[in-house]
Amino acid sequence: MPAYSFLVGVAVKSSAVLVTAWLAAWLLRKRPAAMRHLVWTAAAASVLALPLLSLVLPVVRMPAGGALLALVPNITFRAGVTAEAATDPQFGPAAPQPKPSPTHAPIDWRLGLLLLWAAGVAVGLAQIALAASAIAAMRRRTRLHSAQGESLALASSMGVDHAVDVLEAPAGSVPMTCGLFRPAIFLPADAGDWGAERRRMVLLHELAHVQRGDAGAHLLARLALALNWWNPLAWLAWRELLKERERAADDLVLLAGERASAYAGLLLEVASSMQSKPHLAWAALAMARRSQLEGRLVAILDPRVPRHSVARVSALATVLLAIVMVAPFAAMRAQDQPAPKLTSPQDVEATIRAATDYATLDQLARQFARQKQYDSAQKLLEAALQLREKKAGRQSAEYVEGLIKLGHLARVRKQDVEAAGLYQQAVAAVAGRPEAARPLTSLGVMLMDKKDYPQARDYFGRAQAADPEHRGMPLMWTALTYAREEGAAAQAESAFQQAIAAEDQASADAATTLELYATFLKKQARDGESDAAREKAVSIRKALGAPILAETKLHGTGSAVYKVGNGTSAPSVLIKGEPEYSEDARVAQYQGTAVLFVEIGPDGAPHNIRIIRGLGLGLNETAIDAVSQWQFKPGTRDGVAVTVAATIEVNFRLL
Secondary structure: OHHHHHHHHHHHHHHHHHHHHHHHHHHOOOOOHHHHHHHHHHHHHHHHHHHHHHHHOOOEEOOOOOOOOOOOOOOEEEEEEEEOOOOOOOOOOOOOOOOOOOOOOOOOHHHHHHHHHHHHHHHHHHHHHHHHHHHHHHHHHOOEOOOHHHHHHHHHHOOOOOOOEEEEEOOOEOOEEEOOOOOEEEEEHHHHHOOHHHHHHHHHHHHHHHHHOHHHHHHHHHHHHHHOOOOHHHHHHHHHHHHHHHHHHHHHHHHOOOOHHHHHHHHHHHHHHOEOOHHHOOOOEEOOOHHHHHHHHHHHHOOOOOOOOOOHHHHHHHHHHHHHHHHHHHHEEOOOOOOOOOOOHHHHHHHHHHOOOHHHHHHHHHHHHHOOOHHHHHHHHHHHHHHHHHHHOOOOHHHHHHHHHHHHHHHHOOOHHHHHHHHHHHHHHOOOOHHHHHHHHHHHHHHHHOOOHHHHHHHHHHHHHHOHHHOHHHHHHHHHHHHOOOOOHHHHHHHHHHHHHHOOOOOHHHHHHHHHHHHHHHHOOOHHHHHHHHHHHHHHHHHHHHHHHHHHHHOOOOOOEEOOEOOEOOOEEEEOOOOOOOHHHHHHOOOEEEEEEEEEOOOOOEEEEEEEEOOOOOHHHHHHHHHOOOEEEOOEEOOEEOEEEEEEEEEEEEO
């Protein structure tokens, strides 16, 4: 589930940021509280920025560690594949498949966790919104406090250059500050009866929050906590930010010249005798909390505590710098993970219900087809077809692609009637358009396998008419039908030459046509011409594989990859499954050797499989599918399992 994987990645990165902030705050434990508060504010901003940055920044793959040896693989594994060339499957009803008994799929636990997380976030955001709404209502219905004049004079001395409303709150309530763009201070209505010193200290404390921009930091931290409500580290960060914020404001009061003993007595009285409103704490800054009082009093009365402040411009620059520094971290991804392993019908049904992307279902279907679990593969492809229809409609190229995938699976299962029906549906959906060429060609290949060569050529001709710009492959198949008929060698050669001329001369399809043409010429005892055609095909294959070899030499492949030797031992094969012949290659009587580049990881699994020298007609894909299932004893370097580069040769031969 992509959303689940994304959120897990963000959660891990957020936790790493919070741990880093905790270490930084610990290292600054003997520095002013304002610096530690800045650390926690920067952490909150970074945690909020991580999800967005992870979405918008280009991916940077995270190396696995170790020294990169930019070397071509020097170890090769081999596999051989054989198939019967003279098979003749009949068009007829497929054997009935037993229907599985109905089951009730369990709830996807990942979806459950996502919903639980979303519910927690919604509660946190609702609390912020309700608190902000309550404070806005209080501001509208209250009047200016009699201490407004005193506040103006003190604000100027604190460096606050804009008006700050001082509003009346119910008598006996805790003083508090609120407002991001229009800050205001709430004082209890009976504050006019206080002594001048007490009122001045309270105003200095609240104005300190305004001068420092603490309302903005408070909102950042609250939003970060709402998104990470499940994380104990987020709650620790929230508690530490509140503590350091109040201590930083206390420091400004003392720097303004107030006596530490008198100020400590005031805080003790406020915390013990005045009433707070917890529901407003999500959007307002209360002057005193009993849970933090002891630490604050100790810090106030300790003359050795450093108390200088941090300028707002410097604080803003630090927060922005923290976001910039976390950007590369947000862009990092672990090495690409394979599609999730689904092992039961319940898994398949749950995945289908949760799926919103047909590409994911296609990938999982291919995984099941590799394991010969064809029923599950078919269910996934049918569900993907429904998503294609909803997204693009029945006349779209996407929908036709889904029908073709189902048709190919039916051919693998020897369900030729079903396959032909699916291909016919695809042709009808896009009649006369270039997308019809592929299913028309597949229908022709199936008829060719039945030795109905004239009818096969008719389908190949229709494929050429549907997509004349890419008529090379249908022409190649036409040539193969003539090559199978007695006395039609001239027509076969003419069709081969037309196919070669129609192809992009640097393409894999051109190489495939040349290889089949070389085989035809060999059977005609024209060895020199056959060798020339094959050499040309080899040069095309080498050119197509050259960029992969160059990347291996110059840049590596995204992780620390080693060559066998110089202290690095070779992996060894533990489990090796042989690839299967593709249906098209079997019908074409096509043979050859595919060479694959592979990285054998410390987990003993092959990764980053790519074709160095390929084959056509689906043999590359079957080779990759088979090799991806291999298991190895990993290679080691200095006794530690490492990633080792290797090549695998897969030889396809017909009996």
